[in-house]
Amino acid sequence: MAKAPPVDKRRQILDAAIRVFARQGFHATRVSDIADEAGVAYGLVYHYFKSKDEVLDELFVERWSLLLAAIDEADRTGESPRAKLAAVASFIVDSYHHDPELMKVIIVEVTRAANSFGRTHLEQIRRAYESIAKIVADGQEAGAFRRDVDPTFASMSFYGAIEQLLSGWIFEVIPGSDGSFEQAKELVVTMICDGLEPR
Amino acid sequence: MAKAPPVDKRRQILDAAIRVFARQGFHATRVSDIADEAGVAYGLVYHYFKSKDEVLDELFVERWSLLLAAIDEADRTGESPRAKLAAVASFIVDSYHHDPELMKVIIVEVTRAANSFGRTHLEQIRRAYESIAKIVADGQEAGAFRRDVDPTFASMSFYGAIEQLLSGWIFEVIPGSDGSFEQAKELVVTMICDGLEPR
DNA sequence: GGGTCGATTGACTGGTCAGTCAGCCGCTGG
DNA sequence: CCAGCGGCTGACTGACCAGTCAATCGACCC
Numbered sequence: 405m406a407k408a409p410p411v412d413k414r415r416q417i418l419d420a421a422i423r424v425f426a427r428q429g430f431h432a433t434r435v436s437d438i439a440d441e442a443g444v445a446y447g448l449v450y451h452y453f454k455s456k457d458e459v460l461d462e463l464f465v466e467r468w469s470l471l472l473a474a475i476d477e478a479d480r481t482g483e484s485p486r487a488k489l490a491a492v493a494s495f496i497v498d499s500y501h502h503d504p505e506l507m508k509v510i511i512v513e514v515t516r517a518a519n520s521f522g523r524t525h526l527e528q529i530r531r532a533y534e535s536i537a538k539i540v541a542d543g544q545e546a547g548a549f550r551r552d553v554d555p556t557f558a559s560m561s562f563y564g565a566i567e568q569l570l571s572g573w574i575f576e577v578i579p580g581s582d583g584s585f586e587q588a589k590e591l592v593v594t595m596i597c598d599g600l601e602p603r
Numbered sequence: 604m605a606k607a608p609p610v611d612k613r614r615q616i617l618d619a620a621i622r623v624f625a626r627q628g629f630h631a632t633r634v635s636d637i638a639d640e641a642g643v644a645y646g647l648v649y650h651y652f653k654s655k656d657e658v659l660d661e662l663f664v665e666r667w668s669l670l671l672a673a674i675d676e677a678d679r680t681g682e683s684p685r686a687k688l689a690a691v692a693s694f695i696v697d698s699y700h701h702d703p704e705l706m707k708v709i710i711v712e713v714t715r716a717a718n719s720f721g722r723t724h725l726e727q728i729r730r731a732y733e734s735i736a737k738i739v740a741d742g743q744e745a746g747a748f749r750r751d752v753d754p755t756f757a758s759m760s761f762y763g764a765i766e767q768l769l770s771g772w773i774f775e776v777i778p779g780s781d782g783s784f785e786q787a788k789e790l791v792v793t794m795i796c797d798g799l800e801p802r
Numbered sequence: 803g804g805g806t807c808g809a810t811t812g813a814c815t816g817g818t819c820a821g822t823c824a825g826c827c828g829c830t831g832g
Numbered sequence: 833c834c835a836g837c838g839g840c841t842g843a844c845t846g847a848c849c850a851g852t853c854a855a856t857c858g859a860c861c862c
Binding site: 429431432512513516517518519520526529530533553554556557558560561562563564565566567568569571572574575577578588591592594595596598 | 628630631711712715716717718719721725728729732752753755756757759760761762763764765766767768770771773774776777786787790791793794795797
């Protein structure tokens with residue numbers, strides 16, 4: 405009973421799924437691909453997960469909850485609205501830098517595929533937009549941001565700009581060197597904020 | 604020989620495909636769904652198209668070439684860089700306003716799905732980014748835009764912000780009234796340009 | 803009428819996979 | 833040594849569907 409398996413097979417399956425989904429895309433990967441990549445029997449995937457969908461769900465929820473937490477934490481710092489947005493941008497870009505495959509899967513298969521998968525997670529995704537919108541709204545309240553831009557609108561544009569950058573890296577439309585990650589964080593914020601701040 | 608069919612079945616199939624793809628997503632629609640929606644026999648789809656994929660390809664190419672043309676035309680007007688970007692934003696938003704279903708299909712199934720379908724069309728998609736980047740670069744040349752932002756970078760952010768807005772409308776994350784379309788065009792440009800223009 | 807040819811039809815086939823399940827393996831406790 | 837049990841295995845099945853194709857239709861021409 406008190407048997408701690410030397411390797412966590414469940415984790416192993418999830419990690420393998422990240423690699424395979426990133427390489428082939430969700431629709432094109434067979435459950436057997438995941439099992440093979442994980443070095444595990446086909447059936448074991450179904451021991452730990454109800455379905456192939458649930459594997460992707462798990463990956464998304466795991467990561468997205470971190471994003472939501474990061475946004476909330478940025479908000480609670482009490483720094484300037486601009487610094488809060490910078491923290492959010494930084495978290496997202498760092499997430500990509502740290503684990504490009506996972507972010508690729510989340511963006512390509514969930515966030516930007518709201519038709520199939522995203523549908524299930526739309527509520528979570530929306531929550532991120534709203535939290536960012538709150539940062540903007542507070543900034544307007546405090547006079548740091550112009551008031552003629554709808555906060556939700558600004559939030560969507562901000563997030564969209566960042567996601568598009570990640571997409572550019574993912575699909576190699578733009579080169580992604582270490583330097584460009586750091587640069588990107590700053591530039592997104594500069595572009596958006598200098599458009600938001602009065603004058 | 605000089606037989607003009609009273610109804611263009613090919614067109615009928617394409618239009619039906621737009622509706623069905625928009626409703627169910629590409630992967631979830633069967634070829635028989637398209638045929639049924641078009642009021643046409645299953646086999647006829649294969650008379651006009653080599654495969655289900657080719658139907659989507661056709662829809663994308665048809666529309667995207669208009670976008671590329673619109674960007675080039677905006678560029679040739681010789682107006683201010685800001686006005687050029689406004690024209691581009693306007694065209695994209697109007698495209699959505701005029702035919703939301705088609706734009707939904709293009710964005711969700713091609714543009715944001717660069718893993719599966721987009722891969723084939725990455726070159727076309729990239730071309731749009733580059734044309735926009737050229738507008739930015741010319742603006743920098745002319746001193747209308749700040750020079751410390753990479754044009755490609757600005758282009759991606761600009762396009763990303765717009766696409767995210769469309770996504771918001773598509774998935775009803777943000778409400779899409781007639782007024783909000785007009786407002787959106789302006790706000791995107793305002794946000795981006797006031798961040799790009801020096802001071 | 804008969805011939806031709808493209809448009810149109812829809813039953814059928816072949817291949818693919820997600821998910822099931824019957825049972826094995828190896829540990830632990832009695 | 834046996835029983836029990838959870839982790840683990842992988843062959844198998846049932847459903848689904850893209851794409852094929854042989855046959856029919858109907859315009860037009862001779």
